[in-house]
Amino acid sequence: MTQWIGSPEGGRDRGPRALARAWAEVLVRPRRFFRNGIAPADQAPGLVFGVLVALGAVAGRLATGDMPTFETGGVTPPFGLGSGLGAVLVLLGVGLFLAPAAFHLSAAIETVGLSLLAPDRGGVSETVQVIAYATAPCLLTAVPWAPLRVGCCLYGAALLVVGTAVRHQTSIPRAAVAAALPAVILFGYGYGGFAAAGL
Numbered sequence: 001m002t003q004w005i006g007s008p009e010g011g012r013d014r015g016p017r018a019l020a021r022a023w024a025e026v027l028v029r030p031r032r033f034f035r036n037g038i039a040p041a042d043q044a045p046g047l048v049f050g051v052l053v054a055l056g057a058v059a060g061r062l063a064t065g066d067m068p069t070f071e072t073g074g075v076t077p078p079f080g081l082g083s084g085l086g087a088v089l090v091l092l093g094v095g096l097f098l099a100p101a102a103f104h105l106s107a108a109i110e111t112v113g114l115s116l117l118a119p120d121r122g123g124v125s126e127t128v129q130v131i132a133y134a135t136a137p138c139l140l141t142a143v144p145w146a147p148l149r150v151g152c153c154l155y156g157a158a159l160l161v162v163g164t165a166v167r168h169q170t171s172i173p174r175a176a177v178a179a180a181l182p183a184v185i186l187f188g189y190g191y192g193g194f195a196a197a198g199l
Contacts, residue, residue, distance in 0.1 A: 022133065026159065030163065037133070040123050046132040109181050120169050126167045127168075135156055157179070157187045160187075
């Protein structure tokens with residue numbers, strides 16, 4: 001499930017320019033992107049992309065002071081999470097642990113649904129990549145404006161459904177059922193769509 005291959009066939013190119021191109025393409029031409037931009041068993045480009053989106057969103061929230069804190073009742077948490085060191089620790093936690101774990105957990109949940117709904121589905125690696133690339137609009141959740149966050153999360157959920165349908169050769173309704181719980185976890189809670197919508 002976590003295999004990264006050295007000489008992939010297909011999938012995304014590596015490097016900053018390729019990441020920027022992938023971000024634009026998944027937003028503008030999602031069907032084409034999910035058809036051509038994902039290679040079986042090559043998670044590296046997708047995971048790097050998804051982690052960078054998560055880091056950008058969290059960094060923007062930290063910079064604008066819009067990140068939820070652990071301070072309650074005037075008690076300051078250990079390591080001074082409001083300080084520069086605290087921001088670095090939060091970013092390390094998101095980049096090294098939280099984002100990759102969320103992508104793989106969501107892929108595992110979606111795979112269970114796909115096993116019932118799409119017998120000719122692709123592999124788990126492809127699901128991880130679809131989930132990671134579907135987070136592309138959530139880079140803009142760094143902007144502290146609730147309507148934009150809600151829109152980004154809704155668009156991310158729609159990309160997840162489209163990507164699932166394309167990569168796993170199933171219908172949009174079946175893809176929507178399989179992707180529903182992962183979308184709730186990632187976009188509703190992870191990127192704050194529910195909070196921004198006041199739910």
